[in-house]
Amino acid sequence: MRNQYMAKVLFSNNLVTNEQVQEYWGKITRDKDIGQVLCEAGLLDKNMYEKVLAYVQSLEAKLSSESKPTPPSTAQSTPSAAPSEPKKVPPQVKPQKEIRPPTNSKKLDLPEEPSFKIEGNSLYGDASTTPIQVEVISGLESTSITNIQLKAEEDQIEIEGITALPDQFAIETGEGEIAVPDAIDPSMSLTQILSYARKFNSTDIYLYDNRPIVIRQSGSLHYACETVIESNQLIQWLAEASRGFVDGKEPAVGKNFSKTFALTGAGRARLSVTWVDVVPFLAIRIIPLESVAFDDLYLPAFCKDFLELESGLILIAGPSSSGRSTTMSTFAETIAKNNWVYIQTIEKPIERLLSNPNGIIAQKEVGLHTSSGLQGIRSAINDGADIILFDHLEKMDELGLLLQAANAGTLVFAVASGNNILALLTRFLDSVSDIQRPVLAQSLADQLKGVIVQHLVPVVDKQGEVLAVEAMKTSPSIANMIRKGELSQIPAALSAMKGSGQTLDDSLQKLVESGYIEGIEAWKRAFDTRRFASYRPSKKN
Secondary structure, eight states: OHHHHHHHHHHHTTSSOHHHHHHHHTTOBTTBOHHHHHHHTTSSOHHHHHHHHHHHHHHHHHHHHHHSOOOOOHHHHOTTSOOOOOOOOOTTOOOOEEOOOOOGGGOOOOOOOOSSOOSSSSTTOSOOSSOOEEOOOTTGGGSSOOOOEEOTTTOOEEBTTBOOOOSOOOOOOOOOOOOOOSSOOTTSOHHHHHHHHHHTTOOEEEEOTTSOOEEEETTEEEESOSSOOOHHHHHHHHHHHHTTOTTOOOOOTTOOEEEEEEETTTEEEEEEEEEETTEEEEEEEEOOSSOOOGGGGOOOGGGGGGGGOSSEEEEEEOSTTSSHHHHHHHHHHHHHHHSOOEEEEEESSOOSOOOOTTSEEEEEEBTTTBSSHHHHHHHHHHTTOSEEEEEOOOOHHHHHHHHHHHHTTOEEEEEOOOSSHHHHHHHHHHTSOTTTHHHHHHHHHHHEEEEEEEEEEEOGGGOOEEEEEEEEEOOHHHHHHHHHTOGGGHHHHHHHOTTTEEOHHHHHHHHHHTTSSOHHHHHHHOSSGGGGGGGSOOOOO
């Protein structure tokens, strides 16, 4: 029954689709179960397969022990004998629940039977008069699967590491009108504080116990009032923000989290909660409502060539809060204005809601619409998306799958972390084993079409921020350097590639000479600080 049980667990937890089960069911052999087949096909992560296999093996052992007939005892055959003492149930065993077949709302069509019989014609085995019971299985605690639960409504098995998606997943825009105050203080609602911050172009709000409200404007922090915040007010603001969570999440004391929310009249924002004892500290990032025109990004002229690509991978990197997501979404929306395209995004989490006037756009949030970044990428590939936006890249498995998508003909934009192109590519290649490194280098050389690394730098007199950019369009010579692992030659090559490359230091130099930024800001961010040594602050005696 192993394949039937495994198919149910994989399908019920959204790890594979109905079509995938049908397609690969006929490839099962006596030495290869359905999970191994799906792993070889690249549809199932090996670590997740091992988790599911451990659970199925434990369940098989449990069912095997229960199916053995109990030999009749003398006490049972003798009417006058005293009845045997009932078996005591250990207190730690939870009430048993029956596993039922999938409901009609999540039906798995049965594929045709392969050439030889595999444990019956049903994915879940032949019907039995003995109900399958689930309880705490001895030894299961030592595996990575520590908790098996059944939802009465969906009959979905939850395994640690497989997060069930919420029932609600519609994204709110936060559109509406409210009276925006001219000043703020802790007595106001969170909606009023957010609307004030948006009105004055603030990017972040920080709400800490026994501190005034702090906002970030043009990269600098400022007090927005003099009155300090009390802990009970922080609790009220957190409760107000939680009403804007589309999945109904309820904050729990001591559990830190980050999540987007929307409040009518205040728009969308991203909330990060850090608990100090029983008091929440709130950090809020304001999400822009409007899109940015491509020309307003002030990227190097050759970056416009990325708009004409049919396939390949474009990496957009930089430090946190450098506008990477804005740049990526601007590329996608600019392409969509002039082409009929199907765009899918996989975001952690969704920030601004995008528009696609000439096609289809599907925005998916990890944990809300898809169980993981990998699952989201697979879904986008299977759905035939023309453009994939991935925000942001955290695992090498994600990079590998995005490279596969690019190789298959999809145009992929991905957000990553890195202060310059050399550091970004070096980190990628250093993250894999010596055996895998040449394979990854070859794939990057073939599919990487360009890289943009951006920094937001404060303008002189704190009048805003301007973009400093290191960028390259992958040329045959750059691709050859990546393929050979000669990454240290890239910075010099970028300086020589006037029409298809620009170093961060060159960009900073232009901004200093044009009077946009101060020299010390360039010195702080430069790859070669000697170039800006004259702006280095003098040491105090």
